[in-house]
Amino acid sequence: MFTQHPGGLRLLTVHAHPDDESSKGAATLARYVAEGVDVLVATCTGGERGSVLNPAMDRPEVRGNLTRIRREEMAAAREILGVRQQFLGFVDSGMPGPDEPLPEGCFAAQSVEVAAAPLVALIREFRPHVVITYDETGGYPHPDHVMTHQVAVEAFEAAADPKRYPEAGEPWQAAKLYYHLALSRAWFQTLHEAMTERGVPSAMGELLAGWPDTPPALATTTRIACSEQFAIRDAAMLAHATQVEPGVAFMAHPRDVESEVWPTEDYHLARSFVGEAWAGGAAEAGSESVGVETDLFAGLRAGSGEGME
Numbered sequence: 001m002f003t004q005h006p007g008g009l010r011l012l013t014v015h016a017h018p019d020d021e022s023s024k025g026a027a028t029l030a031r032y033v034a035e036g037v038d039v040l041v042a043t044c045t046g047g048e049r050g051s052v053l054n055p056a057m058d059r060p061e062v063r064g065n066l067t068r069i070r071r072e073e074m075a076a077a078r079e080i081l082g083v084r085q086q087f088l089g090f091v092d093s094g095m096p097g098p099d100e101p102l103p104e105g106c107f108a109a110q111s112v113e114v115a116a117a118p119l120v121a122l123i124r125e126f127r128p129h130v131v132i133t134y135d136e137t138g139g140y141p142h143p144d145h146v147m148t149h150q151v152a153v154e155a156f157e158a159a160a161d162p163k164r165y166p167e168a169g170e171p172w173q174a175a176k177l178y179y180h181l182a183l184s185r186a187w188f189q190t191l192h193e194a195m196t197e198r199g200v201p202s203a204m205g206e207l208l209a210g211w212p213d214t215p216p217a218l219a220t221t222t223r224i225a226c227s228e229q230f231a232i233r234d235a236a237m238l239a240h241a242t243q244v245e246p247g248v249a250f251m252a253h254p255r256d257v258e259s260e261v262w263p264t265e266d267y268h269l270a271r272s273f274v275g276e277a278w279a280g281g282a283a284e285a286g287s288e289s290v291g292v293e294t295d296l297f298a299g300l301r302a303g304s305g306e307g308m309e
């Protein structure tokens with residue numbers, strides 16, 4: 001089903017719910033689309049158990065048709081981003097309370113081996129050079145985000161192994177696996193300070209006050225300059241109208257300040273089959289001054305050394 005672009009580069013990003021592709025790494029996707037990279041978003045669940053987070057949309061007819069509406073929102077967002085997108089067909093696990101069991105049959109209740117099967121088939125069909133997903137923590141403690149990490153790592157490895165999932169197509173080894181470092185404490189802190197210095201009211205202080213200032217667990221190995229695509233990112237976010245309230249939270253800070261003080265989206269290179277310099281996750285947290293990549297396809301383009309600074 002995918003038309004292969006001979007010699008072209010392909011990027012696959014794996015997300016839990018519709019809207020996650022627009023809140024984490026969306027400007028990166030738009031930047032690579034602008035460069036002619038073939039970008040595919042895999043969305044593990046339909047977001048069926050999400051809440052309506054925008055008061056203006058919180059109406060009975062919206063709550064009663066959330067599955068359909070979230071599909072329509074996803075279709076609008078993928079048009080805006082210029083990406084292809086495919087649902088993997090699992091059901092949202094919701095956010096169970098501390099002692100609540102997972103709903104029966106939901107995504108996070110599957111075995112990793114079963115849940116990874118559609119993604120293995122997709123990787124073998126699309127043949128991405130680069131795969132992006134969440135780190136072990138899921139980025140935040142939603143069971144679908146943690147499961148998405150497990151499934152993406154399993155599929156990244158298994159897709160290359162001819163003995164695994166033999167019915168799912170010809171083996172394909174993606175060259176690199178990255179984890180998002182989006183919405184880090186450092187990002188909030190930098191924006192909060194920049195806004196405060198400029199006399200712009202910041203709502204981030206309260207969040208930062210309750211967030212321990214411990215060193216990040218994963219090194220920033222890769223920074224993608226994408227401030228030119230922030231407007232596309234924002235439009236894609238707003239297309240998920242049930243999930244985002246205009247002017248609040250992530251939508252609140254001035255974009256010119258963000259472009260000035262944090263014009264990148266950042267990543268941790270977790271696995272690499274490119275050269276020796278980037279052998280999987282070798283960089284240590286805090287060592288980001290050494291050879292930060294500026295391109296997810298560094299080492300994969302004609303001419304080595306490109307995309308490093």
Ligand SMILES: [Zn+2]
Pocket residue numbers: 016017020142145
């Ligand atoms: Zn999500």
